[in-house]
Amino acid sequence: MTTIKSQQIWVDQQHLANTNVVSRDININDLQQDEVLLETDSFGFSANNITYAALGFKMGYWGFFPAKSDNDVDEAHGFGIVPVWGFATVKASCHSDIKVGEKVFGYLPMASHWVIKAGKVAPHGFSDIHEKRKSISPVYDQYIRCAADPSYNKDREAWQLNFRPLYxxxxxxxxxxxxxxxxxxxxxxxxxxxxxxxxxxxxxxxxxxxxxxxxxxxxxxxxxxxxxxxxxxxxxxxxxxxxxxxxxxxxxxxxxxxxxxxxxxxxxxxxxxxxxxxxxxxxxxxxxxxxxxxxxxxxxxxxxxxAPARVKLRQGEWGHEVFLAKYASAWKHFAEKVSDQFYEQSHCGTDAITRLYLETLNGSSPTKALNVVTFD
The missing domain is CATH 3.40.50.720 (NAD(P)-binding Rossmann-like Domain)
Structure with a gap:
């Protein structure tokens, strides 16, 4: 199969309660040098993501994942895609150092598939340097390779989805x-x-x-x-x-x-x-x-x-690996301390995702829920 259907949740940038579910075709054969197709495995969702939408223009969050019209060139006027933090698997790759099947964690769109352009490739991860991505900080552009991440735990993915960017x-x-x-x-x-x-x-x-x-x-x-x-x-x-x-x-x-x-x-x-x-x-x-x-x-x-400025400062002073190790140690202690105060809750499919988004927007979603969101 060379054509992938990317399911995307679009949000009206002026009226955040208005949403659209949109499907866009991605042809794997059209991938250019260093481009990588990521398939979203799961992502977390909380009031933090509503902040991304509410401050989308003021802080520049709408620029990360622009909603594209049918021609995939022009931006869809008035709509944007809310960023989330999640796990993704490499579905196709035109970068020699990034293999199909590799699992990563990072800043994703509320979409089932997305094309990035890989750069700054290292053993611990890589960055999206795509010209369409209007980034406000390189920290948001990093994708961490789960196989090299000291804080990754397969049995604790729900915690990482919901707490890692916040913690x-x-x-x-x-x-x-x-x-x-x-x-x-x-x-x-x-x-x-x-x-x-x-x-x-x-x-x-x-x-x-x-x-x-x-x-x-x-x-x-x-x-x-x-x-x-x-x-x-x-x-x-x-x-x-x-x-x-x-x-x-x-x-x-x-x-x-x-x-x-x-x-x-x-x-x-x-x-x-x-x-x-x-x-x-x-x-x-x-x-x-x-x-x-x-x-x-x-x-x-x-x-x-x-926070990204402080992350960049400490990564530069300590080195990326030491920074991740210090973070992993702190994270483990916190997760153990509050593990009995939260519960996992699954949301599958575009209808469920839209419902969760609106509940969180309205302040009616449970604060103790660790939301695990998937497209299928």
């Missing part, structure tokens, strides 16, 4: 905070989110070995307080409705907000409550992407943490 942010954010922290009370908003949980676990569990004096405090909705406390990742947990309790016995403390929610009202409330004691604000994510008021980094004197 990678946690891993480098912890590294960044540990380098700068001076005994502050670290406030993590959206404390039940996977990225915040991972960051909190790393900060708390390494506090003693770092001889650090900071405190790790989670802020979350009332309905999630018990779940966040049970995780054991935080020193203390407070609901958004009980922020006044933060200052009950620490009026002279300095606070550093690590914001994963992007809810301007919450940040303003904290700023009013803590005043000058809120010494730093770092913006990381946007779990509350529907919030009517967004934070203004300039007014808040806040910094924006871009």
């Amino acid at each position: 990678m942010t946690s891993f480098v954010l912890d590294d960044y905070v540990a380098e700068k922290a001076k005994g502050e009370i670290l406030l993590l908003s959206s404390a039940s989110s996977k990225t915040a949980l991972g960051t909190a676990q790393l900060l708390k569990d390494q506090k003693a070995s770092r001889n650090a004096s900071y405190k790790v405090v989670g802020l979350t909705s009332t309905s999630n307080v018990d779940m966040v406390k049970t995780s054991g990742c935080y020193d203390e947990v407070y609901s958004y409705d009980d922020l006044n309790a933060l200052t009950s016995d620490s009026s002279n403390s300095r606070y550093w907000l690590l914001d994963f929610a992007a809810n301007g009202t919450l940040i303003n409330n904290l700023s009013e409550l803590l005043g000058d004691n809120l010494s730093e604000v770092t913006l990381i994510g946007a779990t509350d992407w529907k919030a009517e008021e967004k934070p203004n980094p300039k007014l808040l004197n806040a910094e924006i943490f871009f």
Whole structure:
């Protein structure tokens, strides 16, 4: 068979609740030098992927996998393909160092098949250097060879699909905070989110070995307080409705907000409550992407943490293999700590994928589910 049907989920870039299921033909005989056809095995899906869509124009996420019209040249006006993280198998290859059947992990489109152009090929993986891919960071372009990945575990694929990209942010954010922290009370908003949980676990569990004096405090909705406390990742947990309790016995403390929610009202409330004691604000994510008021980094004197930049820095300083080994060690410890708090949930076929996307968009998908998504 020389022609492959690529099933693709397209999203209206201006009205995110509008979706189309589109089929595009890919002729294997048309592959050019160094091009590789990837077949999506499975991918994870969570609020993180909705953030990619919500910030698609602002951060450039729509540029990775442009939706193409029937002629495969012009972009489909107004529609895009949401990026996901997943496993894929090489279906066809025109690169001498990439073999058919090889399994990789990386940044994929919400599509059953996709053509990339392989470059920077190394034992640990390769990158997509296709001219159609408008990348915002080389970190997003890397595909890791599972056979050479120290953190890959066939029996834990659901965890890697759903946590790896998020825990990678946690891993480098912890590294960044540990380098700068001076005994502050670290406030993590959206404390039940996977990225915040991972960051909190790393900060708390390494506090003693770092001889650090900071405190790790989670802020979350009332309905999630018990779940966040049970995780054991935080020193203390407070609901958004009980922020006044933060200052009950620490009026002279300095606070550093690590914001994963992007809810301007919450940040303003904290700023009013803590005043000058809120010494730093770092913006990381946007779990509350529907919030009517967004934070203004300039007014808040806040910094924006871009994880790929920190990944690139540490990969350059440590080397790729050492970086992956350090990450794998941290990841194993985290997965063991919270393994009983999540469950796997399968979604198969374009109807199920669209339904999961819309449920996550509306905030009705279970937060404890590790979604394993397949096209067939």
